[in-house]
Amino acid sequence: MNYFLKKWGSIFNLRISSKILSCRKRDGRLVFAQVICAFVLLFSFQASAFAVQKIEFWTMSLKPKFIPYFHDLVRDYEATHPGVQIVWVDFPWDILQLKLITAIAAGKPPALVNLSVPWAEEMARDGLLEPLDAYLTTPGQAIPYTDAALADLRFNGKVYGFPHYSNVNVIAYNRQLLAAAGITQAPQNMDELLALAVKVAAKTGKPGYAPALGKIDGFMMQQGLDLIVNGKAVFNSPAHVALVKKLAATYKANGFLKDKLFAEDNFPAVVDAYLGGRLAVMVSAPTAIKRIQTDAPDIYAQTGIFPMPAGPTGINDGGWMFHFAIPQGVKSQDMPAVAEFARYLTGDRSQLAFARLAGVMPTTKQALANPYFKQLPVNAGAAELASAVAANSMNSARSLYVAGIDDYDELRRFLVKAVEAGVTGKADIQTSLNEAVAIWNKKLAKVHRP
Template sequence: MLNMKNIKLFSIMMLVTVLLLAACSEDSSNESSSDNNDGGKKEIEFWTMQLKPTFTDYIEGVISDFEKENPNISIKWVDVPAADLEKKILSAVSSNTAPDVVNLNPTFGSKIAALDGLVNMDEALSDEQKSRYVQGAWKANQLNGNTFAIPWYLNTEVTLNNKAIYEEAGLDPNKPPKTYEKAMEYAKTVKEETGKYGYYPSLDLSLVLQHMVKMGADLTNEEGTKAAFNTQEGLNTFKYFTELYKNDLIPREALTGDQRETIDMYSSGQVGFFAGSNFITQIKKNAPDVYDQTFASQSITGKSGKVTLSVQNVVVPNQTKHQDAAVKFALFLTNAKNQLAFTKLVPILPSAKSALDDPYFSELPEDATATDQVRITAANQLDKAEVLIPPMENYNKLKDAMHDAISAAMLEEMSPQEALDQAEKEWNKILSE
């Protein structure tokens, strides 16, 4: 139900959406009749996020195959720059011109779902269809007990390591760090022996929150109404990063920069290891010498033992006039065959469970490359991986408040406990809005 929290979350522009959703509910009541009885061809508009031109042939091939199987449905593909997607989908929803199928991540998808703007996949799909997908990915798209998306492709966090820096520092490349404690130990050794940075734990975007969860802290109470991280685990997180920063064991950019700077420093041979499996293709292209020295290892984690799962989804807006056809295409796009083909073009994992049975995700080829290692390592972690930050209202405010607090601790403007107290106070204020 729409309330003042939702209005604040989506800005004034989204006020219009409420009226439109009410209007389109009447349209949707005739939807099944239209899909089942209309002998004319239905056009489904499908939006993706920055897949052209790299994956043009793949997407067009999927569309062609679908249209051959469903001659009464045509697909209009629109590719949107990643930086513009949220703005464009909000504008389309508010003007009642939403596409029929859209590629969105769980965080942003949940914002539209909070306005009852997306088809409930628990109702649209059968139990058998829902069972085809990795459970952790399916759960990542749930809000207030309803599932608002179908998982498309996944990834788990994998550590990339520079073998040359390990050897220069006298470290064994066969024993990369698996815990935060060991990562700090290696960071000290690399700095002392080489003058380089061993570890680059980026604190960009939601990563502060992810580090806290991996170190064993709960972000909120079960109801999501009150901060729960002002505990020993939360304090340990603040102390850990403050010590790394104060002793110059991580780059200054870990706090002040974004993930692009992480990749740049690793690609230039200045960093020993970091969580960067998503960027292995970029490293291969831009820094082939470093790529040749790169090997993959399991995610660095803490007390919780948790591993980060990243999910990309497809959603069906409620405004669609052809819900059955839109859902049918979403299922086709995310079926095991099409997902397996996609994963062989880019280092991602399928959300379709049967696709993961392919030896491609369990058997390293002879003379395996870093890309092969990333794929196998990521797949091996999938059973214990989960989306660590659930959909939360006022997410950006919460994320920024935590970053401000840990920054104050790392810059020694406050003690770690004082900074944690500040974060708790701000979170409770935001959560009560």
């Protein structure tokens, strides 16, 4: 019996008390109670030695492309954290939110979940996410994420996520069309970009620019124009009217690509026009530049890159950052281990690897400063130039949206219709915006009713 206990004690690296192992005899009989105690201690130590903390994290529509990436990431983390088991679950984007809310309601949330910024704002407002300010870094270390990324996730003064990846718009331009129009300098603001569009149209007969006017709300916010103030819609102000008048003048001068101009997603039409040499300027994230390289090598060869000018607020549009949040219901004693894995998942090394694979931009300062973005190769093409330009703009890249309104998409459609009527000359701009504001304020009055 002594041998048996010593053998299993060595396997589990345990020290069995010599008093227990002595198994003294009393009246010629084995003290059976001591043996029982030995087994109890042994198997309690065994259970402790094999106790594993399970950390389940959910992502959004990242299979199958990123299966090798996440399998390697999980394997490497578990190798250095033997007491932790990482479980990766991926859901399609259109069911993840419902799955998450159901899991939280059942008291069985994942430890981490991949969310967009608008979803995080809504869920934080409803008390479904944990604030994470205390977990963003370890004591004595600087927070690795960009200021803009943290600002995206700061709601009511608290941060609700570990930033993961994002993007920011750049300007891809057709060198031949801009040269024909005599344009050599990057536009410094929206007025100059609109002037460029008009000049290209006048000189070449082709549109210069294709803004996403189906997302006019973000367009206005980037220009420093609020849509709602103190619970009321205000986008019929003189400043808003003036902006729409500039858009209308550009439209009338044929400076805009008119294909799907007011569609919720006009990007496919924009890409097709640029690939066909029918558009001078394409505003997009760097990812789209690689499509030009693949689908239209001749256009790619004459594509240059400008930075997209920030608005008066200093904000660059095109962020739409994704991050990892900790849902309500994760046990407080599990939070340190979950946060440690989250920092690894969104750390410099992991973000750089993911960004290179996915064609997106990281949200940590060190990853953005990596030579992959900063040191351009000899004879760098438009794709490499776009990544470098985007990296320089990432600290001002924000996700622009209107927060705190249920069924917001319906309201936005009224705004888009009003702007479309004004830009195309079908209705007076002031009147059209007034009517949309009235519709918004009826909805907002219900939202803010005590």
